Amino acid sequence: MVEFREAIVTALDEELAANENVVFFGEDVAEPGGVFKATPGLRKKHGDRVFDTPISELALTGAAFGSAVTGLRPVIEIMFGDFMPLAMDSLVNQSAKYWFISNEQQSVPLVVRSAIGAGSRLGAVHSQTPVPWFLGVPGLKIVCPSTPNDARALLKAAIRDDNPVLFFEHKRLYSLKGEVDDDPVELGTARVMREGADLTIVSAMVGVHVALEAAEALARDGIEAEVIDLRTLRPLDHAAVAASLARTGHLLVVEEGPRTGGWSATVAAEIAEGSLHDIDDLWRLTTPDLPIPFSPALEDAFLPGAERLAAAVRSRLVSRSG
Amino acid sequence: MVEFREAIVTALDEELAANENVVFFGEDVAEPGGVFKATPGLRKKHGDRVFDTPISELALTGAAFGSAVTGLRPVIEIMFGDFMPLAMDSLVNQSAKYWFISNEQQSVPLVVRSAIGAGSRLGAVHSQTPVPWFLGVPGLKIVCPSTPNDARALLKAAIRDDNPVLFFEHKRLYSLKGEVDDDPVELGTARVMREGADLTIVSAMVGVHVALEAAEALARDGIEAEVIDLRTLRPLDHAAVAASLARTGHLLVVEEGPRTGGWSATVAAEIAEGSLHDIDDLWRLTTPDLPIPFSPALEDAFLPGAERLAAAVRSRLVSRSG
Amino acid sequence: MVDSGPADALLDMYRRMRLIRDFEELVQALFLKGEVPGTTHLCIGQEADAIGVASALGDEDRLAGTYRGHGVALALGVDPQALLDEMLGRATGVCGGRAGSMNVIDLSNRLIGCFGIVGGSIAAATGAALSLKRQGRGGVAVAFFGEGTINQGYFAECLNFAQVLSLPVLYLCENNRYGEFTPYEDVTAGEVLDRPRTLGIPAEQVDGMDVVAVRDVAEGAVGRARDGEGPQFVETLTYRFVGHSRADPGAYRKQGELEEWKLRDPLTVARARLVDELGVDAGEVDAVDREIGAQIDEMRSAGLEAPLPDPALLAEASEFKG
Amino acid sequence: MVDSGPADALLDMYRRMRLIRDFEELVQALFLKGEVPGTTHLCIGQEADAIGVASALGDEDRLAGTYRGHGVALALGVDPQALLDEMLGRATGVCGGRAGSMNVIDLSNRLIGCFGIVGGSIAAATGAALSLKRQGRGGVAVAFFGEGTINQGYFAECLNFAQVLSLPVLYLCENNRYGEFTPYEDVTAGEVLDRPRTLGIPAEQVDGMDVVAVRDVAEGAVGRARDGEGPQFVETLTYRFVGHSRADPGAYRKQGELEEWKLRDPLTVARARLVDELGVDAGEVDAVDREIGAQIDEMRSAGLEAPLPDPALLAEASEFKG
Numbered sequence A, B: 001m002v003e004f005r006e007a008i009v010t011a012l013d014e015e016l017a018a019n020e021n022v023v024f025f026g027e028d029v030a031e032p033g034g035v036f037k038a039t040p041g042l043r044k045k046h047g048d049r050v051f052d053t054p055i056s057e058l059a060l061t062g063a064a065f066g067s068a069v070t071g072l073r074p075v076i077e078i079m080f081g082d083f084m085p086l087a088m089d090s091l092v093n094q095s096a097k098y099w100f101i102s103n104e105q106q107s108v109p110l111v112v113r114s115a116i117g118a119g120s121r122l123g124a125v126h127s128q129t130p131v132p133w134f135l136g137v138p139g140l141k142i143v144c145p146s147t148p149n150d151a152r153a154l155l156k157a158a159i160r161d162d163n164p165v166l167f168f169e170h171k172r173l174y175s176l177k178g179e180v181d182d183d184p185v186e187l188g189t190a191r192v193m194r195e196g197a198d199l200t201i202v203s204a205m206v207g208v209h210v211a212l213e214a215a216e217a218l219a220r221d222g223i224e225a226e227v228i229d230l231r232t233l234r235p236l237d238h239a240a241v242a243a244s245l246a247r248t249g250h251l252l253v254v255e256e257g258p259r260t261g262g263w264s265a266t267v268a269a270e271i272a273e274g275s276l277h278d279i280d281d282l283w284r285l286t287t288p289d290l291p292i293p294f295s296p297a298l299e300d301a302f303l304p305g306a307e308r309l310a311a312a313v314r315s316r317l318v319s320r321s322g
Numbered sequence C, D: 001m002v003d004s005g006p007a008d009a010l011l012d013m014y015r016r017m018r019l020i021r022d023f024e025e026l027v028q029a030l031f032l033k034g035e036v037p038g039t040t041h042l043c044i045g046q047e048a049d050a051i052g053v054a055s056a057l058g059d060e061d062r063l064a065g066t067y068r069g070h071g072v073a074l075a076l077g078v079d080p081q082a083l084l085d086e087m088l089g090r091a092t093g094v095c096g097g098r099a100g101s102m103n104v105i106d107l108s109n110r111l112i113g114c115f116g117i118v119g120g121s122i123a124a125a126t127g128a129a130l131s132l133k134r135q136g137r138g139g140v141a142v143a144f145f146g147e148g149t150i151n152q153g154y155f156a157e158c159l160n161f162a163q164v165l166s167l168p169v170l171y172l173c174e175n176n177r178y179g180e181f182t183p184y185e186d187v188t189a190g191e192v193l194d195r196p197r198t199l200g201i202p203a204e205q206v207d208g209m210d211v212v213a214v215r216d217v218a219e220g221a222v223g224r225a226r227d228g229e230g231p232q233f234v235e236t237l238t239y240r241f242v243g244h245s246r247a248d249p250g251a252y253r254k255q256g257e258l259e260e261w262k263l264r265d266p267l268t269v270a271r272a273r274l275v276d277e278l279g280v281d282a283g284e285v286d287a288v289d290r291e292i293g294a295q296i297d298e299m300r301s302a303g304l305e306a307p308l309p310d311p312a313l314l315a316e317a318s319e320f321k322g
């Protein structure tokens, strides 16, 4: 059994070892080993290919871009996903566009790792999930693993990918333990985490575990939910969702993010457009359109938990079949 | 008849005159009157409440925030919407959150004006529509007028609104002429631009004009399209869309923006969730998931034009009824 | 040699520093007991900065702090109980438990906010200075931030912006030698004071362990800003006696450094001034300590008994005002 | 006194400046005829910067330019026809017509790109320097940018980043006195050179109208960067003889300023050096002018006949590589 954060450091370590063009930098990542302890030991082992930077998110992301188009394969850390707006210009206006507008002269093999997500009582400015901000940016990939095995395999795949990849690590997953194997995982492929005939629940990161927990509760009521882990949110594996839905007819998309403007809307829209009359139901469970509150009393109610999810499924199935 | 850009300068002028706490600043907006000639004369008339700033999008947006919570009602210009990522941190992590996390001590009455959109052959970095980046940011309003009258009325409403508002001016609309009246328009309210019984086309900005043109062409084929101008993209007037759809049964959402992650997906998802079995069809027309190309030969094909829209409607209606 | 001034003024500053110290130790203790959710950034060792600067401010002035903001909040007069309750996520918190330690806002006590984004406080104060200047009542805005923050775009952009507009703002850089776990010199080129000086902003350094020295320098700087001389800059040389945040091993500290700085504990320095220089009876100082100790004990019980916010507010609250 | 050096080297530089000048005038003429879509930012008056710096570069070096990038592109050896065709939106353009004037990329000719975002070139070159340093072949990266750009966060963050990491990069600031329509002194505090100097980066000023002087200073700076001395900074004093972009009234220019600078036209200065100092026959220089004139005529016809890109590529192109 390996912890999620160990899976991260292992993937970095292996890719640094495998390719000398891989470099890794960010704030407090080298000597201190990262504020989430996800990168210890790399500096010692890989020397100056791993280094600490000034508190300059824009410079470090911009420098990553410039180095990626001239031979390196940089991996950078933006400590919290909430800080990504500071780095966004370089990602949106430089990295994401280069491959296409250069007439495919050169792509931008860079990875931005970042700790994201709510539930750790860190308040509105240290708990966000940046996916909505970047979902509408052609040229970027967005990877969101839910297990240690996927974390390792997908981070390795992200580093080997020739395109800019945002790799999001949910804070509430860092201490999660799980088995790890050596099978590679392709970016952009969803995975069925649990089979079920009555309903498809699609989610990512912590949401997958919430969905699995809810599915167990629902099973006790005789409702069998299929749970799909999207794993990559850009590009979205719409085919996997559609395939499951062809079996179950009901789709619930669970997103840790605001109701307006998130990835669950794009999933729902694609399904509605493609198979409106072939499905029985489709709906979303998200967080409210509000900043993330600090107090545990509020934050717990804010996030879509397993109980709320199971209850929502029960009442929706009843109201629809009624 | 008034030009769209005149409507903008009139609204600014009137609000600067009406409230001495209104200030207006940005790059090249004061002495030079703006690169799109949308702000001439204001400096002369309103003195140092209108001023030019350094090329510092983050500072000017952050300063707008700080001034808005201490008594001013700043309007700023970010010259091109494409530059908004540079200013995004302050909008996302300061302005958008203040009202809620301060426990409603104080809201943030600021307006960010910005010229956006494609079709002017300005290439990938001067043609984007920033809506997808900000749609998932609770606490922000996003206003997108399509006519001179709405431009004036909505900009005045935005300046009088107590919340942070992004006010987007489509470059291809600046020279559009139209009648202007004195009726106020509320943020967040859509408008039916054309009535029709067969299909609802929802859009904003240039897309509204494209839809109207397509509707005329479709009318010649006996298809009557209702055209809705959303006018505000955050909050979205889902009710207006649903009301029209109750009449027509078919929904087409036209967005100048990438297929993945835009506002059209949220509109479609809300409709699908709310009225899956009450509607006949629902689909979206967007730009491809690619950066915006420069060459007119490519850009014209990239954007959803009236002909393509009409053709899409015809073929979709046929395939669905067939 | 700095003149200690009258004994009662210094004793009052001592009392307020003691309050900060004991408050922070209470938060620390409650944190270790699991009563403070999330994380905290304590300012133990840096109390003289908060009190020295606040002592130079008047009613019209405003201040923006950082995630390490308890000290400035208390120094400005934020109710200690409401501040503690906020850390504890209670409904009685200064922001109703919505904000938490890193994002405290209390406009009624001149605190524009505490900002979780490194550099955010600089923008907030710069903007507030825009308001204060327009209001013409001599108000000055103060931004607190650390030495690691001078590498953020916010810093460079805002200082130039403020200087060009000659805004009444004091930039107060607390140089505690480390940004999180990374030493200043590893990630920063040149000296702190040279950066404002290059822009023509007057800048001076002060012993941040001596509240009298800080107050005197702050009074000078605030006075100049008040008199229309534009932005001012002060660097305090200080040291954080505790970890950066909850889980800080402190491995980065140089051998003996902490111990050496502790000899210059701002409370020790102020006590010595009181007793040795001004002839105040040591018993009188002890009485202050006991008094604050008693206040803290009461706060502790009251805080732990305070009610949690009602999650129902999430359904009722709006992302927008009005 | 700068030594003109051998006549053939200077004549060659003159020829390349003449190419830039005539190229820009061709673009201008074609623009006015409606053949160049969108906008253009010409570098007429600033040719000596591009040629002087490029003359100091070797095969391993890389350069990042701005939206005003035709000069550096030609100076680096980008095929003039392919560059013109790009402006014309043709399939034969250096980026297949996808990029346009503001975003030209030609890695095979050492041009990392031209960047439409003010400050973007600085990040790109900083990152490239990271690669070049790792590669250890003595390569130096150069960033071109204007004096208005020093107020961008990119500038401050990247210069510090590069200095801390001792990267082989030359920051080349073309001070043409205006950012768009706004004079330097209205929006910028202090002197350009003081900003890098504050960070310990060696910085010098040079007459940007004298290609020999620029080359000499660039050679020195590039040489020091190549030798491991870290970042270097050069400010050229230059002037733009034409508008900022297509629709520039030039009202901001000080009385007589343009005329005065035109006396020091870099082509006039170089010609005087050739004829008066080095004794080159004026006829020889005229021959160069005629030769370039003929080349430009041919380019014009070829460009206007070049094929447009096939819109079908939009359906085939991918936002991602591989």
Ligand SMILES: Cc1ncc(C[n+]2csc(CCOP(=O)(O)OP(=O)(O)O)c2C)c(N)n1
Residues within 6 Å of the ligand: A027, A055, A057, A079, A083, A086, C068, C116, C117, C118, C119, C145, C146, C147, C148, C149, C150, C174, C176, C178, C179, C180, C244
């Ligand atoms: C934009 C941003 N980047 C990184 C962080 C994480 N972070 C929080 S505090 C800190 C160090 C700041 O150092 P300094 O400015 O010296 O202030 P100090 O904490 O020492 O008072 C960092 C990197 C952040 N909060 N915001």
Ligand SMILES: Cc1ncc(C[n+]2csc(CCOP(=O)(O)OP(=O)(O)O)c2C)c(N)n1
Residues within 6 Å of the ligand: B027, B055, B057, B079, B083, B086, D068, D116, D117, D118, D119, D145, D146, D147, D148, D149, D150, D174, D176, D178, D179, D180
């Ligand atoms: C981030 C950003 N802000 C604003 C602009 C608009 N803009 C383009 S060029 C320019 C002026 C730049 O001035 P300077 O750096 O002096 O360069 P110059 O054009 O004079 O060569 C501005 C404001 C931009 N392209 N990018």
Ligand SMILES: [Mg+2]
Residues within 6 Å of the ligand: C146, C147, C148, C174, C175, C176, C177, C178, C179, C180
């Ligand atoms: Mg510090």
Ligand SMILES: [Mg+2]
Residues within 6 Å of the ligand: D146, D147, D148, D174, D175, D176, D177, D178, D179, D180
């Ligand atoms: Mg300039």
